[in-house]
Amino acid sequence: MTKTRLMIVAMLICAVGWLSAADQKQMYVTVKTTQIRATPGYLGKPLGNLNYGDKVTVLDQPADAPKDWLKVTGPDGKLQGWINASSVSSKQVALKAGATASQSASSGDVALAGKGFNSDVEQQYKDEQHLDYTWVDKMEAFDVPPDQVSRFLTQGGLSEQGGAQ
Amino acid sequence: MKTMYRIGALLGVFLLLAGCSSLLSGFSIGNIADTAIGAAAGNPSDTAKMNQLAQAGTAVQSAAAEITPEQEYYIGRAVAATVLTTYKAWDGPAANAYLNRLARGLALASVLPETYAGYHVLIMDTDDINAFGAPSGFILVSRGLLRCASSEDEVAAILAHEIGHVSLKHGLHAISTARWTDAALQIGKFAAQNSDSQVLRDLTNSFGGVISDIVKTMVTTGYSRDLEKQADLEGVRILHDVGYDPMAMVRMLTAMKARLKPDGKDFAKTHPDPDTRIAYVTVAINAQTPVAVPTAAQARARQVRYQAALSKI
Numbered sequence: 001m002t003k004t005r006l007m008i009v010a011m012l013i014c015a016v017g018w019l020s021a022a023d024q025k026q027m028y029v030t031v032k033t034t035q036i037r038a039t040p041g042y043l044g045k046p047l048g049n050l051n052y053g054d055k056v057t058v059l060d061q062p063a064d065a066p067k068d069w070l071k072v073t074g075p076d077g078k079l080q081g082w083i084n085a086s087s088v089s090s091k092q093v094a095l096k097a098g099a100t101a102s103q104s105a106s107s108g109d110v111a112l113a114g115k116g117f118n119s120d121v122e123q124q125y126k127d128e129q130h131l132d133y134t135w136v137d138k139m140e141a142f143d144v145p146p147d148q149v150s151r152f153l154t155q156g157g158l159s160e161q162g163g164a165q
Numbered sequence: 166m167k168t169m170y171r172i173g174a175l176l177g178v179f180l181l182l183a184g185c186s187s188l189l190s191g192f193s194i195g196n197i198a199d200t201a202i203g204a205a206a207g208n209p210s211d212t213a214k215m216n217q218l219a220q221a222g223t224a225v226q227s228a229a230a231e232i233t234p235e236q237e238y239y240i241g242r243a244v245a246a247t248v249l250t251t252y253k254a255w256d257g258p259a260a261n262a263y264l265n266r267l268a269r270g271l272a273l274a275s276v277l278p279e280t281y282a283g284y285h286v287l288i289m290d291t292d293d294i295n296a297f298g299a300p301s302g303f304i305l306v307s308r309g310l311l312r313c314a315s316s317e318d319e320v321a322a323i324l325a326h327e328i329g330h331v332s333l334k335h336g337l338h339a340i341s342t343a344r345w346t347d348a349a350l351q352i353g354k355f356a357a358q359n360s361d362s363q364v365l366r367d368l369t370n371s372f373g374g375v376i377s378d379i380v381k382t383m384v385t386t387g388y389s390r391d392l393e394k395q396a397d398l399e400g401v402r403i404l405h406d407v408g409y410d411p412m413a414m415v416r417m418l419t420a421m422k423a424r425l426k427p428d429g430k431d432f433a434k435t436h437p438d439p440d441t442r443i444a445y446v447t448v449a450i451n452a453q454t455p456v457a458v459p460t461a462a463q464a465r466a467r468q469v470r471y472q473a474a475l476s477k478i
Contacts, residue, residue, distance in 0.1 A: 030234040031279045042273050052235060052281070087279050093233050116352040117236040117372050122243065124369040125376075131246045135254040139245070139287040139303065142265040149273070152266045156317065156470075157463030158408040160273035 025058040027088040036081040040069035042160060043150050047081045048074060053094025056083065232337060234301070238281035241301030243376045244336065248297055248305055248384060255290035255308055263474030264288065267317070268304060268324045274406040275399070277332035284328065293431040294421055296323055297383050298330035300337060309431070311478045313420040317471040318413035321404060329399030335392045339382035344374045387435030397442055398449050408457065411450045418443050
């Protein structure tokens with residue numbers, strides 16, 4: 001009898017924990033820059049930019065939502081649209097202006113945000129190893145705007161959803 | 166006393182039900198950061214724990230699970246810069262632009278369509294048959310490998326395999342546990358006191374170790390057979406989902422096999438035998454739904470742009 005009661009109490013505690021976690025639905029952008037889009041899919045019309053570390057709020061998903069896309073509101077709470085699920089994380093990945101690591105020392109994830117291997121480390125490493133990043137910078141500058149990708153796929157009878165469209 | 170037992174039992178049941186995976190999967194870098202911050206603030210128990218961690222080489226959760234996209238990006242840049250000390254870049258604007266368009270299109274069907282700063286491709290000026298998918302999407306492909314291809318679908322097969330390595334974070338799997346434990350400690354210290362130049366030097370040393378592990382695996386020893394198989398299978402899935410002929414992967418492997426030098430320093434050394442790869446790739450393709458055949462105009466568009474970009478490779 002005692003065991004049963006303990007079990008019920010434990011399950012209630014878990015349920016409360018899960019419910020409060022579900023209420024939050026806050027996620028953080030994990031790419032340097034991306035777009036919030038009018039429709040799910042990379043070829044959907046961009047409504048606005050999101051940057052690394054921006055917080056988005058995940059909304060209730062429509063029944064017909066594609067599995068890899070999330071309907072969200074942007075950091076200002078106004079912009080509403082779609083973002084790929086692989087471009088957000090429930091872990092906070094970067095500190096926004098005004099915050100410091102010490103202010104958030106209660107959470108290791110937050111304390112680490114923006115720390116670790118960063119541009120300071122890269123500069124030190126580059127100097128020590130006499131590494132030439134010229135071509136790495138050049139290759140990173142090869143830019144392919146989404147409309148070019150779209151045209152490239154369409155002309156070849158290809159698409160992000162499958163070919164010979 | 167009875168109450169104590171009850172509380173203990175309750176806690177035990179709660180942890181069991183909550184399925185606290187983090188308790189079972191080793192120390193996380195977040196835990197280490199908290200400990201390092203406590204140590205920096207002069208907390209003796211945290212200082213003792215940091216020393217224990219350093220001495221024991223405590224297994225930290227894998228780098229692939231822990232590292233942030235921004236850190237992966239800096240790792241990828243350094244890996245690419247290091248590979249480019251061995252292989253020079255090939256300055257062919259039209260060819261590089263074409264490969265970048267192709268890679269972006271393919272990546273849309275991967276499990277990671279966007280990386281921190283996107284996928285980027287650069288041609289290496291060498292006859293060696295080789296390609297590298299460095300973390301965060303820095304893909305290097307040799308002229309020798311591109312010459313094995315005779316169509317856009319086959320070039321797509323090369324890039325889809327590399328996008329497989331990137332999106333499945335295989336580069337980060339190459340970081341040894343000991344190396345990652347050390348890096349996690351240094352990152353934790355750095356989070357606590359990043360103005361300290363000695364801490365920055367220590368962190369840079371750890372960074373160098375991480376780069377060394379990845380480059381050694383990619384260039385010298387090769388990924389495990391299992392990871393290569395994962396990249397091959399993810400590659401044929403991407404080809405299929407975008408609409409390329411997945412059999413292009415088999416044609417590429419056949420062409421590479423024909424040029425294989427058994428004692429070569431390129432893919433012959435770092436990849437499983439082509440026949441083995443062809444066998445499991447063919448099984449995977451046979452299980453896929455057929456890809457729609459492009460119209461004559463679409464097929465011609467692919468071949469024309471392929472020829473325009475890579476005929477002089």
